[in-house]
Amino acid sequence: VQLQAFGGGLVQAGGSLRLSCAASGFAFSSYGMGWFRQAPGKEREFVAAIGRSGDTTNYANSVKGRFNISSDNGKNTLTLKMNSLKPEDTAVYYCARALAPWGTPRTAETMYAYWGQGTLVTVSS
Numbered sequence: 001v002q003l004q005a006f007g008g009g010l011v012q013a014g015g016s017l018r019l020s021c022a023a024s025g026f027a028f029s030s031y032g033m034g035w036f037r038q039a040p041g042k043e044r045e046f047v048a049a050i051g052r053s054g055d056t057t058n059y060a061n062s063v064k065g066r067f068n069i070s071s072d073n074g075k076n077t078l079t080l081k082m083n084s085l086k087p088e089d090t091a092v093y094y095c096a097r098a099l100a101p102w103g104t105p106r107t108a109e110t111m112y113a114y115w116g117q118g119t120l121v122t123v124s125s
Contacts, residue, residue: 038092050071097114
């Protein structure tokens with residue numbers, strides 16, 4: 001299993017970024033996926049998750065209405081579209097694959113077995 005996250009960068013507050021996660025080595029359409037983030041000096045936290053079918057999602061309250069998670073089973077790619085970015089969104093963002101082929105998106109870190117290397121998002125004020 002390999003997950004490669006990319007798309008991070010420096011953006012001004014109020015701006016947008018699109019993160020992608022290229023997945024390989026497993027049946028992408030059989031597993032839910034998630035995004036987590038870790039800010040400097042803080043623990044890693046849940047951001048968004050999507051079920052294996054792509055039609056169920058879950059978001060952290062802090063990003064609800066601003067971020068959108070989607071998956072493309074044909075391209076084995078997970079995407080996180082981030083709008084109205086705030087300085088507090090600054091973090092390393094990680095994509096992850098669910099531990100088992102559950103149908104519903106999971107929010108707990110322990111429910112994920114494989115992690116990408118992370119991509120840094122910096123939001124300036």
